[in-house]
Amino acid sequence: MAEIDEKRANLFYSEIPQQADLFFLKGCNSLDWGMKNRLARIFNSSTGRTVMLAFDHGYFQGPTSGLERIDLSILPLISYADSIMLTRGILRTIIPASTTKSVVLRVSGGSSILKELSNEGLVVDIEEAIRLNACALAVQVFIGGEYEKETVLNMTKLVDVGTRYGIPTLAVTAVGREMQRDARYFRLACRICAELGAHFIKTYYVEEDFETVTASCPVPIVIAGGKKIPEFEALKMAYRAIQEGAAGVDMGRNIFQSNYPEAMIQAVRAVVHQNETPEKAYALYQELAATRTKA
Ligand code: 5RP
Secondary structure: OOOOOOOOHHHHHHOOOOOOOOOOOOOOOOOOOOEEEEEOOOOOOOEEEEEEEOOOOOOHOOOOOOHHHHHHHHHEEEEEEHEEEEEEEHHHHHOOOOOOOOEEEEEEEEEOOOOOOOOEEEEHHHHHHHOOOOOOOEEOOOOOOOHHHHHHHHHHHHHHHHHHHHHEEEEEEOOOOOOOOOOHHHHHHHHHHHHHOOOEEEEEEEOOOOOOOOOOOOOOOEEEEEOOOOHHHHHHHHHHHOOOOOEEEEHHHHOOOOOOHHHHHHHHHHHHHOOOOOHHHHHHHHHHHHHHOOO
């Protein structure tokens, strides 16, 4: 036995120190292994960025334009996304369980477009999120909204319970109908969410000083697309957001309400993962659109 051990001694490579890599996402190095692994299923570790496809809008506004039949409009897009953001109802009823895409599960709700939007609670418990193999839990936070405190506490509860099981929290800085969207507001909202424990944050792009929003937020930021705008404008917005420090997009309407959603999501990918300019990405959109039928 002693003889065999001597022969194998060189396999210990004692002169090579074991590597201690830093985790690739900003502010996430001190998280636990499971939490990092889930984040690495949402963000691509080669680029440090993500293209999340958001189609959770029905949770407060019903069958939004483009989401009337998610089986027909969204399923063909999923292969182009790094991650999908949706409700448990749509996950169970429409998304094939064979998907390997990471799931960001919408877990706040309780209000509708007919009433005060900020009056939300947590509507999914942690066991259900685990059962559904969620990689992150998404919660709306209405800073300055009528139910500001309640939505902040929804988020902190989620951070606590998610941390217990290694599931990150995505805070969505929601703007009510009347709130002003500028860098000052989003600096405030994003920073509050990060200080209180959110692991990554979804916010809106603003033309002026967006880099101050990303710089002053210690965790990754992804941008929502917002209302549908022309494809070239949406690609410009995504490009600027990325160049100004966003770690990706969590885009819905500007993809699924496009005339050519499959072409659009591929163009968005080019901007996010290949730093493609809006002009080149738009040319790609047009080229791909030319081969497809209108949605
Ligand atoms: C609702 C959400 C939506 O997922 C999000 O706004 C969708 O993205 P888009 O604005 O690009 O349609 O978080 O508050």
